[in-house]
Amino acid sequence: MCHIILLGMNHKTAPVAIREQLAAACKQELEPLRMLPHLEYVDELLFLSTCNRVEFLFTCTQVHEAIQQVTALLKAHLGSPVTSHVESYFYVYQNLEAVTHLFRVAASLDSMVVGEPQILGQLKTAYRDATECRTVKVILNRLLHKTFSVAKRVRSETCIGSCAVSISYAAVELARKIFGELDDKKVLLIGAGEMAELAAEHLLAQGVRNMAVANRTLERAVQLAQRFKAETIRFDHIHDVLKEMDIVLTSTGSPEPILKYQDIKSRMRQRRNRPLFFIDIAVPRDVEPRVNEIDNVYLYDIDDLQGVIELNREERKREAERAEHIIAEETLRFQEWLGTLDVVPTIIALREKAETIRRSELQKTLSRFTHLGEKERLALETLTQAIVKKMLHDPILFLKKKGERKSRQFCVDYVQQIFNLSDRMDGLDIDSCTLTHGSTNVKDSTNLLKSIKK
Incomplete structure (x- = not known):
């Protein structure tokens, strides 16, 4: 087995x-x-x-x-x-x-x-x-x-x-919900650590093609920008480029805010009050909380995202239960297919015996009717093949169906005795792991398996 x-x-x-x-x-x-x-x-x-x-x-x-x-x-x-x-x-x-x-x-x-x-x-x-x-x-x-x-x-x-279950993924999902499509939005990543890297991966997956990276260490910013085909911004110039951006995602290790109320309010005039979204996933926070009071400026920090994640975890838990049911169902289906493998050697032996008898009897008949032409001989070949195929149809169908049930071995033994296949089974060296044997081609075995109930 x-x-x-x-x-x-x-x-x-x-x-x-x-x-x-x-x-x-x-x-x-x-x-x-x-x-x-x-x-x-x-x-x-x-x-x-x-x-x-x-x-x-x-x-x-x-x-x-x-x-x-x-x-x-x-x-x-x-x-x-x-x-x-x-x-x-x-x-x-x-x-x-x-x-x-x-x-x-x-x-x-x-x-x-x-x-x-x-x-x-x-x-x-x-x-x-x-x-x-x-x-x-x-x-x-x-x-x-x-x-x-x-x-x-x-x-x-x-x-x-x-449903997003990581901070970086939740941040990008939030941006997508706010804007819908992100492929035409300009995004500024401030910080080039692991969180920013994950966020950049998710942004690219959502279609963002216009991205800029700013980091205190320029070398790290260049590395991240090259990887995600973004441009780099000098860290001391981040306020100047806010007028061009739609989304600003920050994740630095700064001990105090790097984006303050007054700096952003003054630049909103240059934007002509076009909406600007800040997603602050840094701890401590990079964006001063008062920024949220500015008209057309929307600020979400890590606590806002954490609430989204907790809701999504519960949703994924419910979806996981549905998935487990699907897996249990598919496991049973695969078990049924595995059950059919044990009948393969018997089916092969049955077909081989029938084919051996057919060829032998056909040869005897053709040797007595030497006057038959090629067309008549081919017709007899086709006729005998069709008879054998129809005769074996029900026994093979019986074996395939029994291959899915507990009575499988009893039925296999029964068929082997009825058709006297014991000698032929001894001649086979085939098991359900390798499906190789002496007298039958492996390709035939594989084709037979394909024909067994999927």
Whole structure:
């Protein structure tokens, strides 16, 4: 029997130092996908590494041995002092638990920030690497494609990704709600730290193309501006460019306000009272609170954004519950497909026996009717193929349906006895993990799987 195993660690089970060390070892020294030929008990393998998780998804027939082998391989490359206690950070999921976990990861339900979209792209990259190294076959191919469709369904049927749950994201979402489209708006970022960097990423994602960066350290401002195709503004000139801006987002480490009431009020005349929005995500605040009293000036600070985030967390929690229901439903569907794999060898054996008999009897008939032309011989070939196909239709349909039920093995044994397939089954070297055998082409097996209920 084929088993699906997921072994890994994430932000919930291991500190970042351990995750970094494991990810670095795997990428630089271990190259997990290329080690598959040395993993005797592992059939298929996929490796996922992000800043918040390192996971191995694999199939095997001997669970204990395969887990030990993968774990030992990791420990051998991590070295001291991590080796002695690294297993305490691992979690192991088997079969449907592994499938459910993978679905939850792809749908961003297991992320540090629930609903973030990056993880799906990272998972697709991991799958592309595995396909290039040819470490995924029938089971993981099917599972990964199902995983992507589940994530897409969660995104389309829930609003789990539409509510901001970080300060930077909430700031940009607020700007979008105020202005609608942001592609024609001018934005000034004051400060070039992590918060400003995240805000710049979100602004670009919302279509902003006219952005300027001001920072006390010019070098850092230039770095950020180059990355996001923005221009740089000298820090002592920020008051002068306010007349051109629509949105000002501040996140400096200044101990006192850098934008004061009088400075902004005097510049509103130059703007002819065009609305100006300040989003202050700095602590202490960069913008003097009295600025909000100026006509056509709107100021939102971190407390305003925090209120939005708390509301959104509750909304995401409700959407996450809907997503969990979708995942449970899709896990059951995948379980049904897995159940059909056990009947594949019997179906192959049944078809092979019928084809062997058909060819043998047809050859005997044709040897007695040597006067037949090519057209008549082809007609008999087509006729016998159609008869066999129709005769096998009901037995094969019966096996496919039983492949989804608990009585599967009894029904498989019953069909094998009725058609006397025991000798032919002994000749096959096929299992649901590898789908390879002596007398039937792998391509035929794969095509057969495609024909089984999706």
